[in-house]
Amino acid sequence: MxxxxxxxxxxxxxxxxxxxxxxxxxxxxxxxxxxxxCFDTAFQHDMPRIAQIVPIPPIPRCYETKGVRRYGFHGLSYAYLMEEVARVTGAEESLGRIILAHLGSGASIAAVRYGNSIDTTLGFKPDSGLVKGMRTGDLDPGHRQFE
Known part of the structure; x- marks a missing residue:
């Protein structure tokens, strides 16, 4: 390992x-x-395939065969939050549609349904997604024209 x-x-x-x-x-x-x-990406491991695909032009899709996909992070935090949602609201309510936010030096948002992550703002690396304390988050490719 x-x-x-x-x-x-x-x-x-x-x-x-x-x-x-x-x-x-x-x-x-x-x-x-x-x-x-304990891997921080495990909570998002079974996201729907559409949420796992990196938005790179589909031809060729060789990046997928090399393991490049949206993994998501902060899964340990989200697993704990889901336990707390179930404890506070009840098991049935915790299976509904829920938006969770992990906000600190690192930051992300996860969409959860039936207790499972269905999407997240983090992608292949923890640098992606929301702006964080020490990471830029997603950058619009259009910014390069102003260099």
Whole structure:
């Protein structure tokens, strides 16, 4: 798993390299201690395909075969929020149409229906989507004409 995380670290430079170092340090210091990884993209893993597709011209669609898709992030936060929605409003109401917002240094919005993410403002990398404390969010390609 760590090999795969090393391979993916250029796509998530803010957190992943430090998380890998911490995992390796724990493995070295406590070799018999089981470790578990919780992936922040898991909450959005089963979004409808239309929400996963990156809006790049469809011919060729070779980027999809290379794993380029909208993954979404802040899933751990959203999973917790959905538990709280169910606790506060009741299980039945938590299955309705819900908009969740994760607002902090990182920021995103998720649309949820039947308790599952159906869309998110974050895409392939955490740099996408809303403006964040240290990230630009989506940039309109038209801005280049003013450089």
């Amino acid at each position: 760590l090999q795969e995380l090393h391979r993916l670290s250029p796509f998530e430079t803010k957190h992943l390299p430090e998380e890998i170092l911490l995992t390796e340090a724990f493995r070295q210091r406590f070799p018999d201690l089981p470790q578990m990884a």
